Amino acid sequence: MTGEALVRVDGVHKHFPVPVSFLSREKPVVHALNGVSLEIARGEAFCVVGESGCGKTTLGRAIMGLIGPTRGSISYDDTRIDALPEDKMLAFRRRMQMVFQNPYASLNPRMTVRRTLEEPLRFHRPDMTDGEVRDHVESVMRSVGMDLAWGSRYPHEFSGGQRQRISIARALMVDPEFIVADEPVSALDVSVQAQVLNLLMTVRKERGLTYLFITHDLSVVEHFGTQVAVMYLGVVCEIAPTADLFAAPRHPYTRLLLSAIPKLDRKTFEAVRIPGELPSPLDPPPGCVFHTRCPHATDLCRRERPELRSLAGRSVACHHAEEIGAG
Amino acid sequence: MSAVRAALQSNFVYRFLGDPVAMVSAGVLLLFVLGAALAPWIAPQNPYDPLQIDIMDSEIPPVWQAEGEARFVFGTDAQGRDMLSTILYGTGISLTIGVFAVLLQGLIGVTIGLISGYYGGRVDGFFMRLADIQLSFSTLMVAIIVLAVFQAAFGVGLYEELAIIMLILVIGIAEWPQYARTVRANVLAEKEKEYVDAARVIGLSRLRIMFRHILPNTLSPILVISTVQVANAIVAEAALSFLGLGMPVTKPSLGSLIRAGFEFIFSGTWWITIIPSIVLIVLILAINLLGDWLRDVLNPRLYKET
Numbered sequence: 001m002t003g004e005a006l007v008r009v010d011g012v013h014k015h016f017p018v019p020v021s022f023l024s025r026e027k028p029v030v031h032a033l034n035g036v037s038l039e040i041a042r043g044e045a046f047c048v049v050g051e052s053g054c055g056k057t058t059l060g061r062a063i064m065g066l067i068g069p070t071r072g073s074i075s076y077d078d079t080r081i082d083a084l085p086e087d088k089m090l091a092f093r094r095r096m097q098m099v100f101q102n103p104y105a106s107l108n109p110r111m112t113v114r115r116t117l118e119e120p121l122r123f124h125r126p127d128m129t130d131g132e133v134r135d136h137v138e139s140v141m142r143s144v145g146m147d148l149a150w151g152s153r154y155p156h157e158f159s160g161g162q163r164q165r166i167s168i169a170r171a172l173m174v175d176p177e178f179i180v181a182d183e184p185v186s187a188l189d190v191s192v193q194a195q196v197l198n199l200l201m202t203v204r205k206e207r208g209l210t211y212l213f214i215t216h217d218l219s220v221v222e223h224f225g226t227q228v229a230v231m232y233l234g235v236v237c238e239i240a241p242t243a244d245l246f247a248a249p250r251h252p253y254t255r256l257l258l259s260a261i262p263k264l265d266r267k268t269f270e271a272v273r274i275p276g277e278l279p280s281p282l283d284p285p286p287g288c289v290f291h292t293r294c295p296h297a298t299d300l301c302r303r304e305r306p307e308l309r310s311l312a313g314r315s316v317a318c319h320h321a322e323e324i325g326a327g
Numbered sequence: 328m329s330a331v332r333a334a335l336q337s338n339f340v341y342r343f344l345g346d347p348v349a350m351v352s353a354g355v356l357l358l359f360v361l362g363a364a365l366a367p368w369i370a371p372q373n374p375y376d377p378l379q380i381d382i383m384d385s386e387i388p389p390v391w392q393a394e395g396e397a398r399f400v401f402g403t404d405a406q407g408r409d410m411l412s413t414i415l416y417g418t419g420i421s422l423t424i425g426v427f428a429v430l431l432q433g434l435i436g437v438t439i440g441l442i443s444g445y446y447g448g449r450v451d452g453f454f455m456r457l458a459d460i461q462l463s464f465s466t467l468m469v470a471i472i473v474l475a476v477f478q479a480a481f482g483v484g485l486y487e488e489l490a491i492i493m494l495i496l497v498i499g500i501a502e503w504p505q506y507a508r509t510v511r512a513n514v515l516a517e518k519e520k521e522y523v524d525a526a527r528v529i530g531l532s533r534l535r536i537m538f539r540h541i542l543p544n545t546l547s548p549i550l551v552i553s554t555v556q557v558a559n560a561i562v563a564e565a566a567l568s569f570l571g572l573g574m575p576v577t578k579p580s581l582g583s584l585i586r587a588g589f590e591f592i593f594s595g596t597w598w599i600t601i602i603p604s605i606v607l608i609v610l611i612l613a614i615n616l617l618g619d620w621l622r623d624v625l626n627p628r629l630y631k632e633t
Contacts, residue, residue, distance in 0.1 A: 064528055086530070093530035106521035110543040120529045170525065 005039040006178060006210050007063060012036045012072035012082075014058050014234075018282065030281050032058040034234035034289070035072070037308065040178075040227075045204060045211040047225035047242070049218060049257065053281065055234040056214045057101075060180045063212065064098050065089060076178075094124050097171035099200075101183040103163035107155040113166055114151035117141070120173045137173070143206070144169045144199060161192035168199060172207070180212045185220065197224060218261050222246055230254045233281060233289040240314035250316045252294045252324060288319070296320050342624050349620040355613040359606075363419030370412035371398070375578060382407045386596050402598045404584075405591060410598065413579060414606055420580040421607070424494050425561040429553055431499025432560075436506020437549060441537045443507060444514025455511070458504035466501040466563055473497050474572040487575040494573060498560045509552055513545035547625035554618030558611045565607055581607045 013036075015029040032055045040046045048056045061067050063074055065081060074082040081092055100106035107116055117137045121128060128136070138148055144165050155163060164184060171179055181200065185193040197220065204211060213224060221228055225242045230253060238251040249255045276293040279285050288306050291297040300319050308315040311322070318324065343349055362369070372379050384407035388395050395402065401410035443454040477493060478486045486493070517523065518541060526536045561581075567573040568582030569589075576587050581603050588599025 061524075066524055066527060086532075090530045093528065096528075098525070098528045100521040100525060102521055106525055108522040108526075108540055108544070119526075119531075123529060123531060167525075174529075 006042045007040040008075045009036055009038050010073045012069045015070045028282055031234050031284050036236055038229055042210055045224055045226045047213045047221045047228045048231055049215055049221055050231035054231045056231050057182055060182045060214050064180050094174045095176055096178040097176040099167050099171050099181040099184045102187050103160045106167050107163055109155055112152055112154055117170055117173055124174050140169050140172050160188045164196050178210045182214045233284055235289050238316045250321045251318050252296055253290050348616055352613040352616040359418055359610055362415050363422055366415040366419055370415045372409040372412040374408040374413040374416055380407050389598050401602050404599045410602055414603055417579050417581045417584050421561050424564045425557045427495045428498035428560040429556045432502045433506055436503040437510050440507040440510025441514055444511040445518055445537050458507050461504050469501045470497045470567055490574050494564055498563050509548050510545055513548055514541055517541050517544050551622040554614055558614040
């Protein structure tokens with residue numbers, strides 16, 4: 001289903017300094033990303049799942065160039081884009097766009113919808129005449145199901161779902177080929193979530209878009225994704241085609257996540273009960289980051305960090321993936 | 328757009344009409360502004376024109392006093408100038424200094440606040456420490472030193488010519504930290520919002536994000552402190568004039584009028600000081616009350632039960 005890799009993330013680390021008194025000797029850092037590597041092929045709807053604080057939003061923001069990685073590289077269409085000067089980055093800004101999580105904060109409250117939508121066009125396409133800009137804005141507005149009368153109104157007049165449509169329209173305005181969607185439906189009512197997801201799927205089909213879809217909602221992944229990456233504490237645990245992952249999870253953490261989905265036909269939770277809390281990203285455990293909660297952990301896991309390795313058409317970062325998957 | 332603006336305005340107007348204090352304040356302020364602006368046409372006398380002044384008319388009490396004359400409603404000062412005319416012109420000078428000093432403060436303070444808040448780090452540290460240092464000198468102290476040095480260095484003649492500009496510069500420069508701090512605090516809150524990220528993802532330059540996206544969202548607090556700052560600037564100018572470092576007696580502001588009359592207050596000619604003082608107090612009160620009302624209207628969290 002895919003072509004060559006459009007986005008390649010290679011060994012990316014991101015550490016955030018924790019604000020401390022400037023006299024303090026220690027300089028603690030939050031390890032938001034700990035060596036993340038993945039490839040997103042053209043045309044894919046690549047989903048990243050994980051619980052809060054696992055670094056999935058940081059990953060999306062690093063790819064968009066909103067934050068620079070501490071280590072590692074990010075390439076887009078075989079060009080390194082991390083640490084690219086802003087003027088060279090502009091060419092890529094037209095090709096990649098982002099839809100944000102909170103539709104109540106992602107639109108400038110002092111700008112009309114039309115001005116919000118026109119801004120990226122006027123910036124990237126100064127050659128377009130006023131009439132062309134208007135036509136383009138209107139055609140995109142129609143394609144995301146917006147009423148043309150919305151243009152002259154301000155964001156506070158719209159509901160969350162409507163605003164998310166406006167956000168999507170803004171992202172589509174420069175005809176990008178790649179969109180990072182950072183939990184675009186998690187702030188919406190369940191009834192509206194489906195509409196927005198369907199809209200995202202429709203525009204993907206119409207425009208041949210590639211998505212990086214960040215979410216914590218596995219049912220959304222199942223509905224939406226072609227590939228899934230599961231993240232835990234700044235590390236990718238498992239990358240697999242969606243159907244394979246849901247049919248046979250290999251990583252113990254993936255199994256934990258899947259078992260946590262409530263199902264109607266299940267009377268009890270015969271859950272893989274996993275004890276413990278998420279360790280602090282200030283001080284991630286040595287070896288496999290999941291060993292503190294993993295029922296299969298051995299000395300090897302406590303000592304050595306497992307790398308992502310190919311196994312039956314997917315990648316898993318677990319020393320014991322073979323035994324677990326078979327079980 | 329027009330529909331939204333109309334709605335906004337109507338809410339604004341509605342709140343205004345529901346608040347008698349705001350209406351009275353606005354009315355008083357409007358009266359002063361109009362009186363000052365139209366002074367050359369409505370004032371009975373031009374106090375700057377020596378030909379219209381007769382020293383024989385000096386120290387005539389207001390019209391309601393026994394010795395008052397109908398020509399001089401509020402009486403005359405020690406040089407025979409009509410108090411009403413002088414107050415009208417003086418209010419104009421006070422308001423001009425207040426407004427332009429605040430514009431200057433705003434220009435400096437908003438720019439520094441935006442840069443400080445948006446860039447953060449060392450830039451922020453530098454400007455905020457600068458603001459701390461500036462605030463540790465009181466405005467009046469800075470103004471007194473600067474103006475006194477200027478007077479001594481360039482002579483009183485030149486000083487009297489440039490007094491308005493000097494006062495605007497001194498008061499404007501001395502008070503920028505008020506704006507810088509308010510704007511910075513707002514920028515720090517705004518820049519974390521996702522619409523700023525969205526603008527960055529589009530690739531807009533920092534300047535454009537700062538001035539086109541963040542600044543419009545920090546305007547309401549700027550508007551509110553501006554009213555208070557205009558009042559403060561007028562008071563500062565009055566205080567400086569009272570100390571003899573403000574407007575010269577030949578071109579009096581409200582402050583220099585109060586000072587000019589102060590010398591005569593114990594000889595019974597109270598009106599030269601008291602009347603301009605009342606005008607000053609009412610003017611400041613009106614501006615401050617209007618500022619309070621504006622703050623309540625622009626800050627929805629402070630909606631009162633009405």
